[in-house]
Amino acid sequence: MEQPKQSFQKSMSLLDATMLVAGSMIGSGIFIVSADISRHTGSAGWMMLIWVICGFMTLTAALTYGELSAMFPKAGGQYVYLREAYNPLVSFVFGWTFFAVIQTATIAAVGVAFAKFTAYLFPSLDEDVYLLTLGDYQISSAQVVAIAVITLLTFINSRGINSGKLVQTTLTLIKIASLLLLILFGFLAFKHEIWHVNWNAEDMWSLRRLNVDGTYESYSTFGAFGAISAAMVGALFSSDSWHSSSSVAGEIKNPKRNIGLSLALGTTIVTVIYLLTNLMYTAILDLPQMASAAKDRVAMSAAQEIFGPFGITIIAVMIMVSTFGCNNGIILAGARVYYSMAQDGLFFKKVGNLNKNAVPAYGLWLQCVIACMWCLSGKYGDLLDMITCVVVVFYVLAVAGVIRLRYTRPDLERPYKAFGYPYLPIIYILMGIAFIVLMLIYKPDYTVPGILITLAGVPIFYFVNSKVKKNV
Template identity: 25%
Template sequence: MGEGSVRNRKRLQHGQADQQSIQSEQPKTMNLQKKVGLFSGTCLIVGTIIGSGIFISPKSVLLNTGAVGPCLILWAVCGVIATLGALCFAELGTMITKSGGEYPYLMEAFGPIPAFLFSWTSVIVIKPSSFAIICLSFAEYVSAPFYPGCEPPVAVIKCLAAATILTITSVNALSVTLASYVQNFFTAAKMIIVIIIIVSGMVLLAQGNTQNLTNSFEGSKITVGGISLALYNGLWAYDGWNQLNYITEELKNPYRNLPLSIIIGIPLVIFCYVLMNVSYFAVMTPTELLQSPAVAVTYGDRVLYPATWVVPLFVAFSTIGAANGTCFTAGRLAFVAGREGHMLKFLSYISVKRLTPAPAIIFYGAVATIYIIPADINTLINYFSFAVWIFYGSTIAALVVMRFTRKELNRPIKVPIVIPIFMVLVSIYLVLAPIIGQPEWAYLYCILFIVGGLIFYFPFVHFKVKWAQKITKPLTMYIQMIMEVVPPEEDAENEK
């Protein structure tokens, strides 16, 4: 073989090596990456469900049931409902492996209008206002030690909440891996205080402090309206059971890890919630619990003295962990809605360097920041809270519908049909019972807001009026240049 041919072969080998090295430096696809495993998925469920609710106000469930026995039963019932709902969502998530939670399922079963109304209500109100409330709760706990004997100034709480939103949004926009590590850390931190409360409560019970648990059904008040309101409060504490469905595209082996995360995570939360309530009643009478502004803090003052500071610290950890999990998942809803053309197009774009849906996450954080401005955000949350179960029921109804209309779809998980039918009935009860039991104008306002989304749907989404596109195209171009984001790979191919 001659020198020339040897040199040519070496050049060819070097060229192939250089080409391979260049390809290895490039991302495999310009799409969301599968970086969330079983442990991170379980932490996301547990970390998002266990927020501030179980530490601050389990008294709402007791207030609407009237006695310790029905209160504890209802906490377990709420957990069972959450588990059944999560199993229905597991079938949907493994059948339609798209991120965005309820959105792609409603789109597949009922078409674009119900899917748009869900994204409209969730992206604009439900998700960001919930994020704002969690961050405000965190701000109150963190600022309280600096103002002993008095309420922290409202301006301080709101500024700290805004800073918290900015920090969490930045973390989630920068890296999926970093956000997962943050979630895992704060989930571990909140489990420490959960274990402390449960173990100390069991010790007190073993020492004979069972007087508050005897005759536990005495004084109970069981009414249709009261049970529905108690379920509302209990299920609010369990809210987050469907969070993995918002990031299905980022789950490693979703057919395995989605159901396993649910099976491990939610029963763990039920176990913790029931035992924590038992621990509370080992220390406080029902009357004392109802009078406590923050149940876990009162518990810490009586049991953990002089280490009472542990409870506020770890409640703050728990709250910020829930806020991080909420941001991680809700940003994906805005991303999917933008990808389907139901929100501004740039919300579906992905960061070139970070491979995160940065525009959607930043938009979500910006809207949440607006919701910390009003004086009483809790009123707004109450107005729209029952809307969540309208969409939960509609989504599970979509599962029933697709059993008959989309029989060809692969179903790695298939729950008995009686479970989704039961969950649809539960959703109908939860939506109608408060309206019948305690009718308020707020429920009508909520329905009008949901239906009012059609005012935007028909001109901007269905008919795609030209003057709207003239406004959004330059905006999209500037967002691309400033944030260095591009459409997902499949969208870019469709635009060519």
């Protein structure tokens, strides 16, 4: 029997919250996206600089969000921050985009990534093995495995926050340790000739197009800007979901302190690991090897150089653990955003209720259904590219919201103030705007559809809001 007055249980420690942040960030991206980045940049220096820029942006945003989380330690995180800094329309449009694509399509993509690498151990689960064919529409084994994993993790999280946090903290500690060991063994297998080729003074800062056949092409001035923005997409996506702990504020002990700390610690840990991992790649593989890695699986190529043929199995298991844990964190955090929307009367009413285990089960299962639909659509990959620009738009708005709130609501208690204010927030805003503009100019085929999906939330808001007013 459901308990209407059930409240969130504050059972997440600082370690749990930090592992939620780090675990939600580390999925399959770090094992794959460096191939695309190497093709866009064509040099080790620029490839590393892309990761440094994206790491700086992520850390800056996380440190700035610390002020927001201390002021508004409520379930919903970014949705709540945008509502308080601006108005319900802005926060609803974020919530709509978050539910329609950002969170649910990400869950689908990570679920399919888990299945793809599971297929290295069990070939019958490969994405090329079709279980059903209806004309041009096909359902693969990988899609079915992804749906099964998403459903299992949703069930685990519906059993209570303790179940979800146990899976999250345990798997995140395992994958951090695994990545550190991979980095260690990678540097132990250091190849001096490869390092010299990648880091020679003549080419290390040459920004150019690297083709899969190993040839290079020069960029025009405008083309160089487009290449940088395109390269940043993969690195930013690999660092996304860094704000996960803010969404579960209602379940974190001492939230005014621990949310901000978990954001800072989690993003720092992941940023350092990402930089070390990519540096290790440059000590094992030359740039053409990275650019031409089969299906962009750079980590697979590196592991084969380090461990021999057994390296494929090692990386497959690592990515399975990584994506399973990543999806658990994303699933756990996402439902709290829909819960906050429902509490404001802007989402299905039942989503605003907690079950007997004190978690928003309706939100969890609704999220599961939409994510499974994305799995079956096969279009989640395209939509993730389309939405990257929009994700940064909302981050910029939230960071700008810190500055706005300093002027509009100076009386609010601020247990923690944004580090480097106002300089770091302003730098982030300028960098974010530059990225958005470059994406609009150079990748309109991806960014315009993403913006249209987001803008679709405006008429939906007014429709939902009119219904709410009629019922008041």
